[in-house]
Amino acid sequence: MINILCFGDSNTWGYDPATQTRFSNNIRWTGVLQNLLGNNFNIIEEGLNGRTTNINEREEHALGYYRDFRSSMDLVSILIETNSPIDLVVVMLGTNDLKNNFNQSSDDISTNMKLVCEAIINNDYFNSKTIILVSPTHINESSPNLLDSFIGTAEKSKFLAKLYKKIADDLDLFFMDASQSVKTNQIDGLHWDAMQHSDFANSIYNKIKSIYN
Numbered sequence: 001m002i003n004i005l006c007f008g009d010s011n012t013w014g015y016d017p018a019t020q021t022r023f024s025n026n027i028r029w030t031g032v033l034q035n036l037l038g039n040n041f042n043i044i045e046e047g048l049n050g051r052t053t054n055i056n057e058r059e060e061h062a063l064g065y066y067r068d069f070r071s072s073m074d075l076v077s078i079l080i081e082t083n084s085p086i087d088l089v090v091v092m093l094g095t096n097d098l099k100n101n102f103n104q105s106s107d108d109i110s111t112n113m114k115l116v117c118e119a120i121i122n123n124d125y126f127n128s129k130t131i132i133l134v135s136p137t138h139i140n141e142s143s144p145n146l147l148d149s150f151i152g153t154a155e156k157s158k159f160l161a162k163l164y165k166k167i168a169d170d171l172d173l174f175f176m177d178a179s180q181s182v183k184t185n186q187i188d189g190l191h192w193d194a195m196q197h198s199d200f201a202n203s204i205y206n207k208i209k210s211i212y213n
Contacts, residue, residue, distance in 0.1 A: 002212060004037075005044045005083055006030050007076065007120075008092040010191060011136070012047030017145075017191035027194045032201035037208065044083050052096045053112035055104070070096070072116045077123050084125040088211070090204065091116065092134035092178060094160050095190065098153040106156050110163035117171055132174040132207060135164040137182045143189030150190065176207055 006012055014028035025031040034043040050057060054073045069075055072093060080086060093116065097109040104112075113133075121129050139154040140146070161177040168175035181203035182196045192200065 001042055002040060002087045003042045003044060003083070003085060004088045004090060004208070005046060005080065005086045006033075006090045006092075007046045007072070007079065008090075008134075009047060009051040009096055009136075010049040011095070012045065012092060013049055014047065014197070015049060015191045017185070017187040017193065023194065023197065027197055029192075029197040029201040029204070032198055033205055033208075036201060036205040041208075044086070046079050046083070050096055051093060052102075053093050053109060053116050055097060055102050055112070073112075073119060076116060076119055080120065080123045081125045086126055087128050088130045088132065088208070089120050089126070090132045090134060091120065092136055094164075095136045095139070095157070098139065098157055099149040100152065101149055106159035106163060109160065110167065113164060114167045114171070117167060117173065121171065130174070130211070131171075132176055132204070132211075133164055133168045134176045134178050134204070135161040137178045137184045137192070140184040140186060140189035143186040145187065146189035174207065174211065176204065178203075 014023040016023045030043050030045045050067050050070045051072060052070050054071050056071045057067045094109050094113060097104050117131060117133060120126060120131060139150050139157045141154040165175050178200060182192060182200050185193050
């Protein structure tokens, strides 16, 4: 059995932009991926809305409360130990770091993403050290429903793939650019619809099969 930890934000959690609820397991890319890989693989979902690389939200959320523990650096080591043994980690983060109130450049986000990857690699409970680093999809500013905190961040989001690829090269990780298989829709400019979850699942499936062929 090959255990795969999928560590990410709301697009790993399965946020449905049309209903503002959660997609069912058979629609989320993690569930689709499980079906594609079959019984010799075990997908472990660890997605969280608002998750960042290394920033906690200190400002009040739109729903009227503060959201603690959004920084991956606070939890990733605990989650690896909780879910061990793990053979592969798929990590896809960076979208929430783009929020204007965080005032993070693409380079800042990349620096923090490298810290997350190093924390995963150096965890004593993760022996295989096999990671797929995924750069996130681009912000779609043509959506009329894009949150104000993401307005003006589309260009910055496009720089992440190049920077993440360098992280992968420096740390000897596998790399994927999610924007090559998923174009963010106009529902809210951030989250994936059901078809996009399927598209990404098929892309990451091919990447995983190339590792375990």
